[in-house]
Amino acid sequence: MKRAHDDDRTETPCSIARTLEVVGDKWTLLILREAAVEGMTRFAEFKERLGIAPDLLSTRLGALVDSGVMVKQPYREPGSRTRFSYHLTPAGEELRLILAALQQWGDENRPRAVGPSMVRRSVDQGRPIRVAFVDDTGTAVPMDSVKFLRTASYPS
């Protein structure tokens, strides 16, 4: 499998664009939501919950496996044929931060009167969790205290 970072000459220098090559599709992000937020693993579960056509789902899951975000595993229940489940790799688990950022923006800027359907909590103490910018001491900093700077690798 050819990974994008094997060739600096042909790939885009923008990290946002490189991530969008993996997740920049609405169906793909909704599949990842089911996997990363809801804990779904089975092809049949994704299909039923998303109401997505099987061939479309199969293509999207295959692309996620090819890009190293998911791994495909066979499983077999008694009396049934072999089926497949899909599990997030460590790179896939890291997408939870992107999904949570999308979730948070929707909750804040497109709220529903009934409130959010899901919340984020710390595993140990159940504290409310949000996505934020943090500095190198692990302390949250306000959104308007962050700037983006071009490096020497920025295309001239």
Added chain:
Amino acid sequence: MKRAHDDDRTETPCSIARTLEVVGDKWTLLILREAAVEGMTRFAEFKERLGIAPDLLSTRLGALVDSGVMVKQPYREPGSRTRFSYHLTPAGEELRLILAALQQWGDENRPRAVGPSMVRRSVDQGRPIRVAFVDDTGTAVPMDSVKFLRTASYPS
């Protein structure tokens, strides 16, 4: 203009999906990158930097204005006709967190040999900034210490 949150009955209960209704398109995200990360405002700048067809760009910018993420302003340079620039609203500025999360994932999971083309720094002290989960004390917590929980508003 009808906003999604005007009607709880017809809109999706998933906040991620509601955000994707606004930004879930690759061109739209790249336009937002130019605006939020690079500080671009003018139609001609977006067009030139992205190499996007003018009608496509016009449609995407119009949708961003309709959804309250950008505002359109006329400007006029001496000797020229009136042109338009596009500026992020506060809701649009908050999308920087999503863009930074996409950027960070790309830098970590699709790195280039020459390093990232952009970095995030704190405005005042120039400290490195990353996107992370934080608890209600403003302290960063590890990715695997966060769980997503369904609320009473979760569709049954």
